[in-house]
Amino acid sequence: MIFTINREKKQKRVKKTKWEDWRWQIKHTIKTLQQFENITGIKFSDEEKQVLENTIKKFPLSITPYYLSLIDLNNFKTDPVYLQSFPSPKEMNVYKHEMPDPLHEDKDSPAPYLTHRYPDRVLLHVSNLCSMYCRHCTRKRKVGDKDSIPVFEELEAAFKYIENNKKIRDVLLSGGDPLMLSDEYLDKILNRISLIPHVEVIRIGTRMPVVLPYRITNSLIKVLKKYQPLYINTHFNHPRELTSSAKKALAMLANSGIVLGNQSVLLSGVNDCPRIIKTLCQKLVQNRVRPYYLYQCDLSEGLTHFRTPINKGIEILESLIGHTSGFARPTYVIDAPGGGGKIPVEPNYVISHGTNKVILRNYEGIITTYKEPDYYEATFCDRDCISCKLQLNLDEANKFSTIGIEKLLSDTDKTISLIPSVNQRLKRRKKIKKNDKR
Ligand SMILES: *Cc1c(COP(=O)(O)O)cnc(C)c1O
Secondary structure, three states: OOOOOOOOOOEEEOOHHHHOOOOHHHHHHHHHHHHHHHHOOOOHHHHHHHHHHHHHHHHOOOOOHHHHOOOHHHHHHHHHHHHOOOOOOHHOOOOOOOOOOOOOOOOOOOOOOOOOOOOOOEEEEOOOOOOOOOOOOOOOOOOOOOOOOOOOOHHHHHHHHHHHOOOOOEEEOOOHHHHOOHHHHHHHHHHHOOOOOOOEEEEEEEOOHHOOOHHHHHHHHHHHHHHEEEEEEOOOOOHOOOOOOHHHHHHHHHOOOOOEEEEEEEEOOOOOOOOHHHHHHHHHOOOEEEEEEEEEEOOOOOOHHHHHOOHHHHHHHHEEEEOHHHHHOOOEEEEEEOOEEEEEEOOOOEEOOOEEEEEOOOOOOEEEEEOOOOOOOOOOOOOOOHHHHOOOOEEEEEEHHOHHHHHHHHOOOOOOOOOOOOOHHHHHHHHHHHHOOO
């Protein structure tokens, strides 16, 4: 195997066994401009270097030799791999609306390394390390922090929190990249979580199949296989990333019974094109990976040049829905700034409503009528599932409680509006009440 990235034919020969050894790849990760220039033969002017050095000081550089080898050196300035991994001076432009932690992950953290946002699932940051630093990272604030992986004892508070919250049925390992941990350590963490009786599924979010597919080894598979049902979400953004090595890694995971999903980020200049996303999605399902989310780029600092209007995402979804397999389309989501969680957005298909009719349009532009039943025997829901004619037959059913919009739709809850607690009108009311001594 040749380290084929030098244009000037000073090709460095690396044995295949070494090249495909993930630890070799990590050890030889490209972290400086000098290394990048030496390996690729690309030369930057002194002026460019100065700006790039400043950028790297703020947002460090790290590219695995494997991922670097995917860059088309004859066309690198618009190369999707280059754009995702090599710093742009534009990252230094931080705008007023950008935030270090737009999703308030640190504010929603009840225990170190844990983010608890939704009722039934949590995010556990088991590693602060990544093999490649995505330039569009939403956790850019953490990139280049002192690289660290919490020791087992440091995670205990998070484990305890999960143990004490019976509603948590889904634990998502994230980071950094959880697959930066050794097989043994990952095994220990997965084992600890799997022993919590109310945890029904474990998920891992990792970009290894994309940036370092050799991390998917037989010994890793042996560990992962033990923790079914296990879901792995990876992060392909462009069809070019689906190389034979990546495909092999995905096949190893799928063959071992792991359910695979993909989370892409919509990135200007990289994949903001219906044909690119469609090709990507179709190639993913061909490799047994379900497109899961397509993210609108977050409001993290220094990402403005990557951001598209939301309408771009809607346009892309318009080209997927109906046009290709239903399981080949991701849900397009905006992760709410301020920590509201993911909000799905898609084109409108409902055109109008009559008393018992809904007018819809399809992907071809055909306008159609759906006649609703004139008579529908609605089941009054008082949350007493035991005596309901619909047979849920679950002991837990009684404990059901409603949150948010669901509350407004419920038959029994008296709430008729949801009012933000920091609403100005309410503040005024309080003030009024205080002053009103009648
Ligand atoms: C994305 C996310 C999850 C998982 O959300 P799903 O929609 O279930 O995939 C959980 N917690 C946090 C904090 C998240 O950002």
